[in-house]
Amino acid sequence: MSSERDPLLKPLPRHDASVQNSEEDGKEKKLGPLEISRSNRWAILAGIWTAIFLATLVATLMPSISSEFNKSHQVSWLGTAYLLATCTFTPIYGRLCNVMGRRRANQTAVLFAALGTIACGVSPSMNFLIAARFLCGIGGGGIFTTATIITSDMFTLRSRGLAQSVAGIFSALGMGLGGPLGGLISDRYGWRVVFLMQVPLFVLSFALTGYNLRYVTPGKGKTPGEVLKRIDYGGIITTLVWVFASLLFLSYHYNEQLPWNDARVISTLVVAAAFFLLFIVVELKVAVEPVLAPFLLKQKIPVLVGASNFLVAFCNFSIMYLFPMWFQTVMLKSASVAGLHLLPSSISMTIGSMFAGWYMHKTGKYKLINLTFGILPFIGAMLIATMNENSSAAGLWLSIIPLGFGNAVVLQTMLIALLAHIPQSAMAVGTGFGQLFRGVGQVGGVAISSAVFQAVLDSELRKRIRGNDANETIRKIRQSATLVVSLPPDLQRAARDSYDTALRTVFIMAMCSTLMAYMVRLPIPDKYLEEPEPADHHPESPQHPAQLDAENAASSVVTSPLDTPCDSDSESDRDERTPILRTSAGGPNFRRPRRLSSYESVDGVMDLEDDIIGGTARRE
Structure with missing residues (x-):
């Protein structure tokens, strides 16, 4: 005879912790995400965190990769192709989690990322590699989205923030360790091995989620057709076209040095403008659930947060994608050492993110920490822009730390500021609104900074290199960043100084961007954030007056x-x-x-x- 203290659920008789036998009816019953065993939960987390780590590798290999194909002037496409796919397809995965379920949606993302990684490793040309990176981006965006959803399923409100912080650590580790490890392997065995060695880890992630991710969630199901109808296909397609056309325009005019009257330059610019206007029309007039929520454009705080997100992302990716190149072309360091210089930024980003979350959780405020630490990215970008060959080792290694720490604080506090000033019913829409601006800023940061870099580099090289075969020499230097180290002393000096000037121009542009972001955030007011309710809280308890907000x-x-x-x-x-x-x-x-x-x-x-x-x- 059982008492009140006896557990309602008996120990599981089989290994699969997501399934149990019901004592009453003898039927097999699956457990919910909060009921699964600890080992089952950790196996799922191991699977999704492995995929997160893999989704953040390879950026510092771009000079080595593009130089093999003699396409260094197209190096930005390796980043922009990935970011374009991520920005465009990420919104779909939220719906796919409802249509396909958590497991299949996550495994679809992992499959796309794995196939894209294999394609990168066997790429016969630069164009093929760019397409493969686009395929990786389709999966990469889904990995982050589905991982967030799965983590949110399995943890209570009290524990979820910590779990998301750990996921952020894996992402930072991928960015920080992926560079030096990838560079080291690339120096010894070639860049293709860096891609192909990831495949077994993708298989491990796929297997862990496939076997363990089998919990159930409460609610009322809808048919796939009902859910798929609500995806903003018009917004996704028009976003893809206008951003892609903008990238082509920047590439043709600045990277390829085609004149303004060239048909390709004119046509891509016209297509970009036309589809951008079409995107606005679709979002304002056509889409039932638009990606760009129109009602938020009428509110001051969401617009300011969106502008800040764009400028912060622009600054981050302008520097992160070209920072290692400075060490390879100006300081003549190897790919592994150049990538290692990103590690301090990754560590500082992790610390900054956790610090911002702890501070807001403890004080219920965000404006003071934003104003105090939000100026650090400007200081960091200024330190990076003033680096030179005679800078101290400490300056070369530590100059990027203020940028990483400050921007991590900014992104965390701006998310909270946005959510604190919109209705609770718009939480998901508001988050997507901010992510859209951030995604476009990421793409723009890589594409625009690359265009400026190539334009200045070409100009500086022409000032320093003259002679009968100057054009051919300049072309080779622009197309192969790794060629600099093997040039004769006089040409090497000219190339190093030209790269230094071009990269410094980009860093100054990033410095201006982050200063503008700081100024944009100044009008955003503070707002009291409720403290977590104690364990013995009852609904009848009186509430803090400041908690009775809009x-x-x-x-x-x-x-x-x-x-x-x-x-x-x-x-x-x-x-x-x-x-x-x-x-x-x-x-x-x-x-x-x-x-x-x-x-x-x-x-x-x-x-x-x-x-x-x-x-x-x-x-x-």
């Missing part, structure tokens, strides 16, 4: 999930039959506290099909 200004009805299980391979919506009333009175009715992270609620991010929370981005 979120509760009007009554609204939200829904709570019922216990109808849906497999992780047929994800569901929230059942709307059980309403919970929220009011501004702060009385006995349930009130959901404002969250410190957009990933702290299934309602705000996961339940994309809910009619109230995470629903349509356009308001009538």
Whole structure:
């Protein structure tokens, strides 16, 4: 005879921790994400974190890769192709998690990334490699999105922030360790090995999630057709076309040095402008749930946060993608040593992100920390722009630290500022709004900085190199960054000085960008963030007056999930039959506290099909 203290669930009789036998009816029953065993949870995390680590490698290999094909003037395409795919296809994976389930959506992303990585390793030409990087980007964006969703499933609100921080550490490790390790392997065995050696780890990630990611989530399912209809295909396609056409224009005019009256320059510029206008029309007038939420464009705080995100991302990627090249072409360092100089930035980004989260969690404020540490990226970019061959070792290694730490703080606090000033029902839409600006800034940072770099480099080389075969020499130097180390002393000096001037111009541009971002953030007001509720909190307890913000200004009805299980391979919506009333009175009715992270609620991010929370981005 069982007592009240006896557990309702008996120990699992089989290895798969996501399945148990029901004692009452003898039927097999799958567990929810919060009910699975610790070992099962860690196996899932190992799978998704391995994929996150792999999705952040290779950037510092670009000079070596492009030099083999004599296409250093097209080096930016290796970055922009990946970022273009990530920016364009990432919004789809939220829907795919509902159509295909968590496991299949994640494995689809891993499969795309793995296939793209294999294609990179066997690429016979630069164009093939660029296409392969685009394929990697389709998977890379999905890896981050599905990993966030899966982590949000498996942890309570109290523990979720820590889990996301650990995921951020794996991402930073991929950026920090991927450079030097990739450079070391590239120096010894060639850059192709760097790609191909990742394949077994992708297989491991695929196997771990395939075997362990089998929990169920509560709710009411919808058919794939119903969910797929709500994807903003028009916004995705027009974004892809206008951004891609803009990249082609920059490449033709600045990288290829084609004149303004060339048909390719004119046509790509016209296509970019036309599809950008079409994108605006689709988002404002056509799309049911647009990627760019129009109602947020009418609000001051979201627009300022979006502008800051764009400028911060522009600064970050302008420097991160060209910083190692300075050490290879100016200081004549190997690829491994050049990549190693990114490690201090990755470490400082991890520390800055965790520090910002801890500070906001402890104080409930974000403006002071943003104003204090938000100026650090400007200082870091200024230190980088003033580097020279005679700089001290400490200066060369540590100058990038303020940039990484400051921008990590900025991105964390700006996310919170955005979420604190929009309705709770727009949490998911607001997060996507900020990510769209950030994604375009990333693409622009790589493409525009590369265009400026190539234009200045060509000009500086022509000033320093003259003679009958000057044009051919300049072409070879521009197309192969690794050629600099093997040039005769006089030509090497000219090449090193030209690269130094060109890269310094980009770093100064990044410095101006981050200063503009700081100025844009100044008008953003502070707002009290609620402290976490204590364990013995009851809904009847009085609330802090500052907590009664705009979120509760009007009554609204939200829904709570019922216990109808849906497999992780047929994800569901929230059942709307059980309403919970929220009011501004702060009385006995349930009130959901404002969250410190957009990933702290299934309602705000996961339940994309809910009619109230995470629903349509356009308001009538």
